[in-house]
Amino acid sequence: MNPATMNPATMNPAKSQLTLGRNGRPQRTLRNRLVSSPMERNYGTPDGRMTAQYADYLTTRARAGLAVVTTEATYVRPDGKGRTHQLGLHDDAVVPGLRALTDAVHAAGALAAVEINHGGRTAQSAVTGLPNVAPSPVPCEIAGGEMPRELTTAQCHELAEAFAAAARRAVAAGFDVISIHGGHGYLVHQFMSPRTNLRTDKFGAREAFPNLVIDAVRAAVPGALVGMRLSMVEGCEGGLDADQTLDVVGRLHLEALDFLDLSAGSYEAGEWIVQSGEWKPGVLADYARPYRRFGLPLGLAGRLNSPEAIARVLGEGVCDFVSLGRAVHADPGFVRGVLDGADYRPCIACNVCIDNLGLGQVTCTVNPAVGRSRIPMPTRTVRSRVLAVGAGPAGLTAARELALAGARVILLDAAPDLGGQFRLAAGMRSTPDFHRFLDWSRSELKRLGVELRLGAVVDLGDFAQLARDEDADGIILATGGTLPGPGFRASGRGADDGVMDVRSWLADRPGLQGGEGLPEAVTIWGADSVAMSVADTLASLGTRVLLVGPEPVLAPESGRRAKILAVPRLEADPKVTIRLDSRIVEADATRVRLVGPNGEQWLDAPGPILVSRSVEPLSASVDPEGREAALSVKAGVPVVLAGTIVEQLPATASNAIKSGHDSAQRLAAQLASSVPAPDAHLEEALA
Template identity: 70%
Template sequence: MEQNTLHATQPLAAQPLAARPLTLGRNGRTPKTLRNRLASAPMERNYGTTEGLITEQYIDYLATRAKAGLAMVTTEATYVRADGKGRTHQLGLHTDEVIPGLRRLTDALHAEGALAAVELNHGGRTAQAAVSGFKNLAPSPVPCATAGGEVPRELTAAECHEIVGAYAEAARRAVRAGFDVINIHGAHGYLIHQFMSPLTNHRTDEFATPERFMNLVIDAVRAAVPDTIVGMRVSVVEGPEDGITADRQVEIIAKAHLEHLDFLDLSAGSYEAGEWIVQSGEWKPGVLAGHAQAYRRFGLPLGMAGRLNSPDIIEQVLRDGTCDFVSLARAIHADPAFAGGVLRGERYRPCIACNVCIDNLGLGQVTCTVNPAVGRSRVPVPTPAVREGSRVVVVGAGPAGLTAARELAEAGARVTVLDAGARPGGQFALAERMKSTPDFHRFAEWTAEENARLGIDLRLGTHVDTNDVGGLARDTAADAVVLATGGSRPAAGFPGEESPNVLDVRDWLAAHPEVLDGRGGAAPEAVTIWGADSVAMSVADTLADRGTAVLLVGAQDAIAPESGRRAKILAVPRLQANPRVRIRLGAAIEEYDGARVRIGGPNLPPGGEWLAAPGPLLVSRSVVPLDGAVPAQVRDAELSRTAGVPVTLAGTVVDQTPAIASNAVKSGYDAAQRIAGLLAPGATAANEPSLNGAAS
């Protein structure tokens, strides 16, 4: 399991509001008491099987968070019928076959003192035949482009009633599986929400009224499980301009059969407004607080999600009476110890709102940039303890190097980190000043605290000859070396690049921090950026926000293709709408004369096109990994043999995945585990990497 902290007790007067218990249950139903005000939100993770069954990995993940102190642990949106399945590895409650596995989950959660909750869902128009194997169904034949664009078949009235019955059957299975709480998913653009919204419900029959289908589901679930705690998740804002307004959503909920519910769980957004479902780091903490007060009129306990990423904001919304409990997703995904941070002031690894988690949802298992132990197709394996007195040198203080250093120090090694820069963090240190990634500073601050706690010796301004790793090991008396120096940056590749006006964008950012962080430096009047990767996007967006005119030229067909949709959901539309930003994609800079660039491409005339290119020309180029044809184990073995001590590579020097922080952190974590295995008590020369690719 992932690391977490031990429970502790405090006098009631000294406890935060979040630590106080909360009892749910009304109208004669047997109450259930949450031991505190922290619940996990129904965050989708793709940790199940393709048949909708739970896995040991998923049970471990949720039980770890229960052990950390959450009062109520909720599964992801769980489909009630096979044609409502929206993810390849989504959990299901569609058949009795899922019950034994879910019973193992609820037993594990109860053993840790948490209530077990499940969210009932049907994807409707968002479910696609390519995933579910069934034609998708919806209130009206309105496709969901974000989910895949399949045009759904309009449900008949009889079919609407059949799906209502599926919710009831799923609720019965949930109780048989041992769940204490059922949460009906009425938000985020799924089937119940589709009946509410004028964008997706164009019907003229009994289901034309937005509350009709919702109430049938509420009634059916309550009849199926009369003594179970039942709530409903609601999007307080749908998002699109012509969708459900905040006031209209309150009117719809006012017509709900609230006597059958025990709580409301407030969220926001829809598939057409994903920025509301999982909010960007640009948005203020507690972003939904202003909408919650309107739901107090219903007299039900309120849960609330939305940028609740620190103990302070959680205490604030509870103290203000905004909600009665909080629904946490990314914060406890990044570290289950966040619960201990809220309840007992313990340390935790902070979420940085990068949204790699949600962007991975369409690709596979949901991982995390700052927590490399989650979402990697296995129960996390702790880094093994090393022999007493082991010394490790890590070269590079970027995300990979800092991660490797922390893991090895936690394993008992004496760690020294060497870096040529003036501050640690690598690209993280630059990204924290970008408009779209303001929470990245939290990683830097946490890392600095961890370095101090673990006694890591960080030496900046130190140049290392990585071609002489053996000399480095001898000079530092290292028992092992981790090389986390990133990779090489290719030449820009056009005539005129030798001009002093042509600068690598990272070098320019490092030389001009005041331009980006508002410490009195004026933003340049204009810049030209060659490259359209995520770095170029962030820099262009940040400078444009400060009034700079930007010319962005990229060979890519889209801006930041290596980033997921949510990571750029605000920045790209801003750039496209800004009249001071010129964007030319699918084009290459072929010449630069100091004031203009000549661009060429398949859609340009022979000889290309000259464009005015004022200001510095900033080149954004991804680092180039080492030869991917050589297995990492072979490279490690060759380096180790030359150096005379175990050596391993980390970061983009070995990754063949996009050069983003999430991949660097994972690479650093894996490198630390390899080195720790070689330095573990009892490890022998037989464990050393060899040319046949075997490694301990």
């Protein structure tokens, strides 16, 4: 093996080349130490083939400078498929599409890698149409709870051969690197774990099936680079801890492997697979250090979301390459940020990407161009003067997109700082990385010459005058919506303990995390994601919280990973009382009256009542396009509405940013064509 050592002449360890290949097998040289992780995306076809959208996505990241571009966990047999549009290596028919991908990746200067996998107990017949199989009949409740069939000894050998056949197809398709998925609670990992392997035959030994797979794959592809992805800690009760995992790995046929790619977690401990923003960057580094004893090049995943974090783990010799998922999903430009110090769009660790995996295509909160069932199309070039009103996520995105397209943009907001409600979210315990998007947006507006006017009150009642005052050729309206009232009457409460919108309350307390201005107790009316975050943050700072909401669960508009830490904390905190499926119907000076599953009751509720209920969408009878046309006639220039309330979407940052991007494209298209002459009948829509 060529030792995985850094070039001492290279100041940036990520820029150093790395040669993989050992025991006399062919070697490959990586142009740097940055590898994309096998992040699932649901961009394939229902029968597991590559698509133009997915190929464009991966090739774009190869062109950005990654050393290795990796497809997602790719199933080796149909009964191991975990997602409706997951890639497969189960049939020769998938090879031509994958060959086109690897040719494009090679042309961009990168190596092509594929991770081969079988879901085992996590695969569900609702997706595969086939019974699921596993080492032992232990269902995976998180995945759907289907009871798997226990594999016979002969069937274990058949499955190992399915891995080998998939590896042969991968080489035929031009892949340089094959990684066996031995972590995250999938089939190989299930054989390694005492939670899921209850067998008494030879495959009851934790290393037996993984070794069978390693040997079969190596024999099938003797000239390829072969490695294994591992979970260094399973993360849940009864699972493998760090020492137990090291013991099992020490019994694997490591001489047949060229590298180990180190991660963590399982389905029952998803917070270890895709970490929350609360966890420190490089969180898995200490778990990885003992793996040096095995003498293999090591890859490392886990919150490596900044050049500084990557330089640290590489420079300290914790690993030889880094596996990047969310960071290069949010922006392929992150690669140049690491290698050359270029600016990049930051991942904010919101985990919308992983939560979308069970719903459809994986999108990104901060990058509206990815995962929307199409190859991203550029915004039409415009040379116009554009006014954007509202500097929340939608307005920031629209202003940047139009400026990139060539427009001269003025961005107005009545607040003293940009960000809108997103700025408040950046101060919450569970979303500490949100400020990175605002910092980047501010930098981008400056770079692109966008004129930012804060503290500017705009009269939206006279669009024509607004357009004339600013000499605007078009207007983006991204002011969001209005929150509904509390829906109950309150008596006996003063200014300090009255009923108020939680967002206004937070805006008046910029020192919240420092403990400034905190009441001893609060009542939060609403159980949406805002309520969850505020309750979690206040409780962590010592405030007693009564949370009442009509929702059946906490934060129903958020995915599981977005609340995987906050919800259990709230439910276990003795300072927090939660009443769901309930309504506040009345409040006096120190109490609230609820109506819920247990009937009517009064609860003590000293301190302020903070209203946090999602923005109500427009009536279904309102036609946003009709409103835009009518406003355009009134203004004499094209007016485009942005924001989730307009498009009748849940009021999330992800939807707001996508809305801002799309509204910019709509306005650019209108400005690139002639403005239609005023049509009198459209005036009626303004009434």
